Amino acid sequence: MTNTSPPPSPRPAPAWLKPLTEYGPIAAFFIAYLRADLMTATIALMAATAVALALSLIVARKLPLMPLITALVVGLFGGLTLWLHDDTFIKMKPTIVQAVLGAILLGGLALGRPLLKPVLGTAWAMDEIGWRKLTFRFGLFFFAMAVLNEIVWRTQSTDLWVNFKVFGLLALTVVFAVAQTPLLNRHKLPDDAPVE
Numbered sequence: 498m499t500n501t502s503p504p505p506s507p508r509p510a511p512a513w514l515k516p517l518t519e520y521g522p523i524a525a526f527f528i529a530y531l532r533a534d535l536m537t538a539t540i541a542l543m544a545a546t547a548v549a550l551a552l553s554l555i556v557a558r559k560l561p562l563m564p565l566i567t568a569l570v571v572g573l574f575g576g577l578t579l580w581l582h583d584d585t586f587i588k589m590k591p592t593i594v595q596a597v598l599g600a601i602l603l604g605g606l607a608l609g610r611p612l613l614k615p616v617l618g619t620a621w622a623m624d625e626i627g628w629r630k631l632t633f634r635f636g637l638f639f640f641a642m643a644v645l646n647e648i649v650w651r652t653q654s655t656d657l658w659v660n661f662k663v664f665g666l667l668a669l670t671v672v673f674a675v676a677q678t679p680l681l682n683r684h685k686l687p688d689d690a691p692v693e
Contacts, residue, residue: 510557518549518564522571527663535655536579539587543575563598570594588650591662592643599639606632627684631677638673642666 522545529541546568554560570593577586605612611628613635623631646666650658 510553514553514556518553518561521549522546523663527659530659535584535587535659536582538659539575539578539584542587543571546571566597567594570597584655588655588658589647591646591666595639595643595646595666599636599643602632602636602639606636621681622686623681623684624686627680630680630684634677634680635673638670642669645669 522542525545526538526542530538546564550560550564550568553564570590574586574590574593578584602612606629611625611632613632614623614628646662649661649665653661
């Protein structure tokens, strides 16, 4: 007799899960780099990314799309780095992730779907024009970060690139997001507007 019970449904994730799974792998990468070298840091990044995905699956019973894409890129480029003993691949990983994010956002926009809305819509109520503008801006921003990563790793030392990857990309993303506040306020829906 076969078991026909449905698979477990996703459940609300606790508040600690998202920051832990997003920043845990990068913290493991940075600590391993400080204690050893880039190859060790690559192993730590791959292991911590796998643990983060497993934790999401166990705790929330789902695999978020963007961490899953990031994990696939980490696995591919980290594996190539270790197999070929060439740090070029792990240095290109942020370029690929940022470019994929940009392509997803701008591609969705080209198809008439501002894909930031399903991700952020519950946190901020905004009209459709606002979502299209914000999605367009973030798409361009991610492509700019991909280009910047290429410039940094190709022209600077590994130490500087590691600091840029760990701190620079995050700081630039926060500054860019904060700079979007006027757009968010201009297109904010009234508090009594119906939620879609």
